[in-house]
Amino acid sequence: MKTKIVVWIMLMLVGSVAHASASFSVQCAYSHTLPDDPIVYPGRPGEAMVHDFFGNTKSNAFSTYESLNNNKVTTCSSNADVSAYWAPQLKRAYGVVSPMYQKTYYKNDQPVVPIHQIPPGLEMLAGNHMGTAPNPHVNFLCAGTGGYTTTMPKTCPVTSPGASSQLNISVHFPDCWDGHTLAPILGANKSTRMSNLMKAANGGLNFAYRNPDGTCPSAYPVKIPELQINLAYDLGTDPDLSNAQLSLDPVFENGKWVPQWGSMYTAHGDFFNAWHVETMKYLIDMCMNKPEVGGSCGSGIPVYYSAASANVQLDSKGPADPSGTTFVSDPDNVILIKFPMPEHLDDYPYAKSYLQTLGGNTTDDSAVMLNLYAATTDWDDTEHLPNAAACSTSQGIGGIYLDNVQQVRTNDISGYIAALKAAGAKEVGLCIRNRTGKTVSFSSRSGSWTPGLYLK
Incomplete structure (x- = not known):
């Protein structure tokens, strides 16, 4: 041989x-x-x-x-x-x-x-x-x-x-x-x-x-x-x-x-x-070398995966907040996340596209739904911080269900990713708007669980 x-x-x-x-x-x-x-x-x-x-x-x-x-x-x-x-x-x-x-x-x-x-x-x-x-x-x-x-x-x-x-x-x-x-x-x-x-x-x-x-x-x-x-x-x-x-x-x-x-x-x-x-x-990286959280392992296997390349939090008054390892999102705050679009998406068949995050409601034991919207991608989380206009509240793309358990959340954004793919987009921008009246938290890309695009 x-x-x-x-x-x-x-x-x-x-x-x-x-x-x-x-x-x-x-x-x-x-x-x-x-x-x-x-x-x-x-x-x-x-x-x-x-x-x-x-x-x-x-x-x-x-x-x-x-x-x-x-x-x-x-x-x-x-x-x-x-x-x-x-x-x-x-x-x-x-x-x-x-x-x-x-x-x-x-x-x-x-x-x-x-x-x-x-x-x-x-x-x-x-x-x-x-x-x-x-x-x-x-x-x-x-x-x-x-x-x-x-x-x-x-x-x-x-x-x-x-x-x-x-x-x-x-x-x-x-x-x-x-x-x-x-x-x-x-x-x-x-x-x-x-x-x-x-x-x-x-x-x-x-x-x-x-x-x-x-x-x-x-x-x-x-x-x-x-x-x-x-x-x-x-x-x-x-x-x-x-x-x-x-x-x-x-x-x-x-x-x-x-x-x-x-x-x-x-x-x-x-x-x-x-x-x-x-x-x-x-x-x-995200399964075997990390604690298993909320179905991140087992048979939940993506065909394509893309980790966040930038993320920023905007407070209710608009200024961008530099991100640490965790986003603590108060009512009316916005979290912006950007990802590279996975390449060669026609090579492997997949059925749906998801946003994967690690988060939970930190106010009480109730369950809440956060809205997901499209966002621009002409910003970063170092020198070119975004403003509130980067989050397009007129283009809803899905939602995130949160209870009080900090675990991995996988939320369907298939329509949005399909539209961006058809348009030849190289990056994906989205935002999470907190209008629940509760304080919620998410891991940032420098935290314990990097947000990701998860195509399966």
Whole structure:
């Protein structure tokens, strides 16, 4: 396999970062099946074990970061994830069992060091391709019957009359990267490749598993989210798994590749990262390295995100107030916010556009509604401060519901963003007018939660 190296700038390793035990997830329906593996057998179709693919609909033996990124069609629940995920095929005595879906959790179970973005084009392996015994990084679950176990069950009982039984296979990926090697170096010949694949079982290629205290080994200093891929198989009303097997690499006999099958302990997973870079940055900066507040993580994943570039508060008499980390908006005050318009908005499909803020009513425990209006963008928050005329109270664009809980608020401004996009606008200006008679507060762009445009 060709060695892929990147220069990774480690500026994020310096400074103070809030470490949060947050996670996000995507669910990707089964896409297609091929005897291909773009990590282990790149450019060699038919030579790999049969794999079930999820996510990017055109993943195959020839997949590269560029080819995945050029195909924006995905089976995943987030349109921002055009990555490829794949796993060996499952067979029982009567035939192949196709997966329903896989759900991948991106986790930070031991939040002791900062999490970094998964770099574009990163290739990862997990699990033992030649395993014959339980692996601490691979678990099995019969849905509805208890917790995960490293021991493969012989049967997955039906939990209620007429229902189907379900087997889940969970593969935990290593979460400490060496900081420069995008693709695992497996070697050119089969014996070397198989030997190096054995290292993947314990995280010995371009990745390692974290230390017991949550830190990373010195040779693998970059902590990224831990991927936990959960594969779901519908077994129907037949719970028997006593003869279940997973696909192995084929052998070449009489001029053709002949499929092979082996132990369920050969369970493993592969991941080829092609997340939208803007989205991955949001998920790391605004989710995994911050406390989870008001649904900012989980499955709430933007396709595009743009952080505020300027914000200013105007008091009720008009003068601009320099912003600190928090806007404390008294009755009749105005908050002006400006954002860069996200670029290449036709690349990834999205349904709606939102304003995302962190705020709440600080006067009492009642709920209030603040009005949102269009604003000009010919101002900044340093030398060219705006005046009240920058807020167009004749052009309402939405509202913000606030109770007395300080949490992330996501409010629909789809019509406004669509109009600005059609007009070719490079910036987005809006204002929040407080006519509630209450004092409310919002985080500014220098505070704990930067206001953002959130397109999903």
